[in-house]
Amino acid sequence: MSDKPHQNLAIIGHVDHGKSTLVGRLLFETGSVPEHVIEQHREEAEEKGKGGFEFAYVMDNLAEERERGVTIDIAHQEFDTDNYYFTIVDCPGHRDFVKNMITGASQADNAVLVVAADDGVAPQTREHVFLARTLGINELIIGVNKMDLVDYQESTYNEVIEEVKNLLNQVRFATDDTTFVPISAFEGDNVAEASENTSWYDGPTLLESLNDLPESEPPTDAPLRLPIQDVYTISGIGTVPVGRVETGILNTGDNVSFQPSDVGGEVKTVEMHHEEVPKAEPGDNVGFNVRGIGKDDIRRGDVCGPADDPPSVAETFKAQVVVMQHPSVITAGYTPVFHAHTAQVACTIESIDQKIDPSSGEVAEENPDFIKSGDAAVVTVRPQKPLSIEPSGDIPELGSFAIRDMGQTIAAGKVLEVNER
Numbered sequence: 001m002s003d004k005p006h007q008n009l010a011i012i013g014h015v016d017h018g019k020s021t022l023v024g025r026l027l028f029e030t031g032s033v034p035e036h037v038i039e040q041h042r043e044e045a046e047e048k049g050k051g052g053f054e055f056a057y058v059m060d061n062l063a064e065e066r067e068r069g070v071t072i073d074i075a076h077q078e079f080d081t082d083n084y085y086f087t088i089v090d091c092p093g094h095r096d097f098v099k100n101m102i103t104g105a106s107q108a109d110n111a112v113l114v115v116a117a118d119d120g121v122a123p124q125t126r127e128h129v130f131l132a133r134t135l136g137i138n139e140l141i142i143g144v145n146k147m148d149l150v151d152y153q154e155s156t157y158n159e160v161i162e163e164v165k166n167l168l169n170q171v172r173f174a175t176d177d178t179t180f181v182p183i184s185a186f187e188g189d190n191v192a193e194a195s196e197n198t199s200w201y202d203g204p205t206l207l208e209s210l211n212d213l214p215e216s217e218p219p220t221d222a223p224l225r226l227p228i229q230d231v232y233t234i235s236g237i238g239t240v241p242v243g244r245v246e247t248g249i250l251n252t253g254d255n256v257s258f259q260p261s262d263v264g265g266e267v268k269t270v271e272m273h274h275e276e277v278p279k280a281e282p283g284d285n286v287g288f289n290v291r292g293i294g295k296d297d298i299r300r301g302d303v304c305g306p307a308d309d310p311p312s313v314a315e316t317f318k319a320q321v322v323v324m325q326h327p328s329v330i331t332a333g334y335t336p337v338f339h340a341h342t343a344q345v346a347c348t349i350e351s352i353d354q355k356i357d358p359s360s361g362e363v364a365e366e367n368p369d370f371i372k373s374g375d376a377a378v379v380t381v382r383p384q385k386p387l388s389i390e391p392s393g394d395i396p397e398l399g400s401f402a403i404r405d406m407g408q409t410i411a412a413g414k415v416l417e418v419n420e421r
Contacts, residue, residue, distance in 0.1 A: 005215050009086045012132060013114035014122035018145040022114055022185035023088055029192035029207065030079040081211040109216045110139040112206070113164070116146045117156050117182070121163045130361065130376070131322060131412075133171045140168070141179045141209050148184040152197040157182045171361050179209045218282045224248030225311060225390070225398050226304040227341035228258070231295055232287070237269070239295045240287045241304065243342065246397035250280040250304075256290060257310035258302045260386030264310075265292040282397075301343030303388040303398065311388040311398075314381075315421035316350065321403065321413035322376045329370040335384065336405035341398055346384040354378040378416065391415050 011019050027033045077088045111132050115125055132140065142164055150156040161180050168175045181190055182198050183206055189195035191206045204212065228243045241258075250256075250270055257264035270277050270288045280286040303311040323330060335348040355365040356376040371377045392399025392414040403411040 004080065004083060004085045007084045007086050007109050007213060007216065009088055009109070009210070010111040010132070010137065011088060011114065012111050012128040014116070014119070014124040014128075017114045017116040017119065017122070017125075018185045019114050022112070022143060022145065022183070022191075025185045025188060025191050026088075026207070027077075027079055029188070030081070032079040081207055083211045084213070084215075086210065109137070110141070110213050111137045112141045112143055112210075114143050114145050114185075115160055115164055116149075117144050117160055118146055118149045120160050121167055125164075126167060129167055129173070130171050133173060133361070139177070139213055140173060141181065141206070141213075143181055143183045143185070143206055145183050145185050147182045147189060147198065148187045152182070152189075152195075154198075154200040157198075157201075179204065179212075181206050181209060219247040219395075219397065220249055220281055222247035222395055223309045224250055224254070224256070224305050225395055226250060226286075227343070227398070228298060228300055228302045228304065229342050230300060231298055233295050234287075237289050239293050239297075240271075240289050241293075241298055241302075242285070242287045243304070244285045245280050245282050246341070247282055247395055248306075250286065250288065252278050255307040256304050257307045258293070258298045258304050259311040259388040260313040261298045261302050263293055263297045264307050265290040267291075301341075301345070301387075303341065312390055312418050312420050313386050313388050314383055314418045316380055316382045317389060317391075317418045318353070318378060318380055318416045319401070319413045320356065320376065320378050320416055321411045323371055323373050323411045325373050325408065326410045327406075329372045330411075331370045336403050336410065338381070338383070338387070338401050338403055340387065340389050340401035343387055343389075345387045347387070348382045348384065349379050350382050351380045352377055353380060379413075386421070389415055389418060391417050 011023055013019055024033075079086055079088075113125070113129065113132075115121060129140075142161075144157055144160050147157065164180070165175050165178075168178060181203060182201050183190045184195075184197075185191065187197075189197055190201070194205055203209075224245070225247045226243050226245050228241045230242045232240045232242060234240050250267065252267055252270055254267045255264065256267055268289045268291050270280050270286055272280060272284055272286050277286075280288075305311040330349065330352075332349060332351050335346050337344055338347045352368055352371055353366070354363045354377060355368045355371060356362070356378065357364040368377070388398075389401070390398040393416070396414075399415040401413060401415070402409050403413070
């Protein structure tokens with residue numbers, strides 16, 4: 001682990017626009033892929049008469065390993081700049097992207113949107129930008145890739161920028177602070193070093209713009225929210241709930257409440273890495289002991305918060321969802337399993353209130369009869385048993401969820417408002 005602040009970075013964009021070559025190039029240029037691995041791929045590439053492909057190979061081999069289910073050394077997915085160390089939330093496929101975006105561990109703070117100069121905005125470019133917006137990504141850096149294929153022409157670059165700006169404006173992304181960089185992930189132009197091929201461009205390289213991203217503020221001033229992963233009984237201490245602090249601060253001596261179990265008490269001790277600590281902050285995985293709470297009083301999926309500002313428990317909630325894959329159609333009355341923070345609760349979609357146009361975010365239809373793969377909608381949801389969840393506008397860390405059924409993630413969404421029970 002590095003002493004630098006950490007950022008999760010998603011690399012998004014249309015399928016053939018060069019995402020994996022760019023990831024390979026970033027890892028290569030920052031020395032994150034060991035030299036011998038590059039050498040090995042260079043030899044392999046030259047044998048196949050494809051000299052120069054070595055870092056695309058790095059990524060392709062990882063992709064292949066992934067498909068074969070071989071464990072990939074996570075080091076391949078991390079790289080440093082002067083200011084940050086980044087973990088790449090690798091998004092090989094559209095569906096994985098959404099799944100990765102929703103599971104808390106890989107909640108991306110920022111994203112690089114890759115758009116090929118020879119192709120411009122493509123269907124998945126639109127969907128990814130819409131999803132990034134829906135799922136709360138703050139900053140986008142746009143890499144206009146494959147500049148080598150359009151002879152590094154400034155006019156082509158400007159046309160693509162206009163196209164992307166229109167798209168960003170449609171989904172209400174602030175375009176004023178968006179950085180655009182003309183790159184060739186394949187040739188290396190403007191990734192780590194300024195390129196002579198784009199003498200007309202005087203902005204930052206891609207690595208410089210990543211280095212200049214604003215530091216994400218840990219949500220310490222929000223109220224405490226700590227979803228419970230497990231509950232242990234430890235001799236000499238008693239009942240110890242374990243979980244990760246998502247927002248706020250957990251202090252020894254705090255009066256806390258667990259919802260929806262609706263029990264509470266005073267925090268006696270907080271432990272991290274087997275050491276007692278006075279407090280825990282966002283991102284910390286902790287075990288803690290609360291006076292008067294027994295093992296059967298609380299369970300996984302409960303959320304711990306301050307006794308005077310307890311986590312909200314939904315009777316129903318309104319949410320915006322994006323359907324990724326469903327074999328048929330989704331209608332009112334459908335009851336799949338919602339995965340929100342550590343809770344998994346069957347919930348009924350009571351009504352489909354609006355269908356949203358994913359390319360613009362505008363309402364396309366009021367009270368549609370059904371929604372299907374590719375649709376975005378606002379729905380009203382009724383949990384089948386108590387569920388603690390928050391509006392993503394108030395506490396984004398507890399406001400997003402995935403919907404699973406038949407062993408796959410079929411939709412994702414964020415909570416707009418909670419009607420408390």
